[in-house]
Amino acid sequence: MPDSNSKFSAAEQGLGYIFQPRLALLHALECPEDDLVFIERNDDVEFVEQDGKVSLGSLKHKAEGDRLTDLSTDFWKSVRIWLVNFKVTGRTASKARYQLFTTAEVSAGSFLVQFEDFVADGERRARDADAALATSKSELIGKITAELAEFDSDELADFYSRITIFSRTPRIDDIPGLVGRRLITVRKEFRQALFQRLEGWWIDLVIQTLTGQRSEPIKVQEIHDRLAMLADDYKVDSLPIEFNDKLPEGSIDATGDKRHFVEQLRALDLSTDRIRYAIIDYYRAFEQRSSWARANLLVSDEIERYEDKLVEEWGRYKALVCENITADSKDEACITAGRELYRWAEQSTGQLRIREKVAEQYVVRGTFHILANSTPAPRVHWHPRFLEKLAKALGVAA
Template sequence: MMSTTFSAADSALGYLYQVRVALLWSLRRAKQGGEFIVSLETLDDVTFESKGGTPKELLQAKHHRSREASLSNASADLWKSLRVWFEGYANGQIPAGTTLYLLTTGAAPKDSAAALLRSRSRDVAKALPILESVAQSSESHANAPAYAAFLAASGTARRTILDNVVVLDRASDVLTINDDLKNEVFWTAEQKHLDAFLQRLEGWWLRRVIKQLSANPEHAGILSGEIEAEMCELREQFKQDNLPIDEDVVAFTLDEETHAAHADYRFVHQLKLIDAGKKRVAAAIRDFYRAYEQRSRWVREDLLLVGDLTRYEGKLVEEWELVFEAAKDEIEATAAEAAKRKAARAVLAWAEQATIAIRPGVTEPFVVRGSFHMLADEAPPRVGWHPDFHDRLAEILNPSSTTPPEDAEGGDAR
């Protein structure tokens, strides 16, 4: 799709920037200690409140992608922010003493009002008359409502409000803010795993922000305790004896398309060989998909090495073999097919309940169950359920090269 002057890309980046900035600032405040509530799109782009609900800090986030935006004395970014704050004070929504931040990727020119409102080399007394002069003389129609709100305040009120305004220009953009975020979480995981850690933290944060924005009847703020709890949970998952389990993988439910796509897999044929019920087969496909997806992510992100998987699968095969051979010992080689399938379903039931962890802290059952089905799907399969699973699979997958034995129960081997 060709971009146009009406492209929504800049707006979309602006909203994403706002979400990432909110996370960055929340992490910094959490590190300082003390409880707070953070919300987006309430009193301001980002609002920080005390535990009691009193606004303490309001943040306007301005993102520019294609040009070096100038925070000049008549810039729209500056005056839109001032309008929000002056109107908020006028209607009583913003209490006195609330700190007002304007964070922008743009730059404040030397000696401009915005430059004089930075945290360093600050001179509010010099910035005030500059803004008053612009509001009284500018002919900008776009800024007119902001000028009106500014001039409606008394001289004393203007000075009081500006005393609380802090301009933070030349801020990191939506991409480079990633480095700032990594700096805040650098102590949570090994250096090589920080990207994977941050990806999961931001995924949780985005879901939480969506929940906050969609809450009815009012936006429910995000508690600092929630952020600390999620950080603690992720830290545990990234320890050497653990691995992260992704929420979207756990939440995956089998759909018809995925079910159909796996219908001819070896592990599914193995289940049909022993008359596993439809729901049991569906659960196996679900766990196979979950385990395959989660294990693939671990390998891609260097959280798990191929050698680790090889050792784990070796352990699974070794444990399975003990149970499988024990089940075979309990039935005669000439046993009826029904008896063989019953014994096979018992082996499968053991695999479904097994607690053989890939690492001590990984307790999600689908990892074990799905890994067994992955081994049952290899060519040739490394595990199986039916006592004669190698031969029976060959009959199913290569029917032209074998002559199936007559089924003892009068049915086929499937």
């Protein structure tokens, strides 16, 4: 962990950057589906309602014990941003509201406590703000005072009446639990995993927006739709699918890989392309099963029972395709039978699912490869004489 006492520590700033999209996600889940979300447009986050009303939010994650006082820069820097928007959107004709979300607490004696009240007295706020600014000699406050002077008293009263401070906003590590309370259709022990997947998708969406890969605003409905889709993965007849586009790190060595399941495919004289896809399926299935196990999504012995099911079905089809293979059969006949058995496993086993709605093919194909890679002896094999060849290679009598 970083040393928060070091003068070089940027822990709080780092938390602040991560806090912004996380809090925006929490807030979005509370908004109507017709709302639009903009990230880093006119403020940290901006919500636009269907009738055109706009809420600009400044999001601040502060150190434990931080307090907002009359001249806190978090407030006045936000005011400066909001003034620009207020001016360009028509001043008193503007439809904008301005919100400061901060984990800090407003000091009891500060005039800023007025901004925590939804019933706003704009004239009083403007008068007290002017008095507070007059006590400062800082360059920043001086610039803000000059910018405020461009507005008449009615405009300032209107502007200040639009501001709300949400103090003691949930801290960054509290947000997953608050989102979890909105996931009541999902069993409690799975909510953390669901939040992580939702947040991963959300962060990717924010990055696309900030880098310009996505030009249109984010629809709140997109977030609700994604949440509903992810939540379906945690029902009793389904499991999350997370590796359908993942590849192993580094290069895939279809010609030099020495694992048993790969050697089995070479014994069938398969092309390097087919072997490469088999290595990918093995990787995806292995990583997926590990992910399910880490998230405690599997019931007792579920993987073992699934593997037993595949082994039995493999045995049935092997008995069929190898019915005419005898001790006198030539290797060409064995390769033909083995290829047919492997073709069946690749293309005709989609119905052999670990759960009814887990239809991704890499799960079953990859599990066959995991079984073919079992030690000390593979639980499934393709070439009818592969076990004999393996025994000879290991110097063990078949």
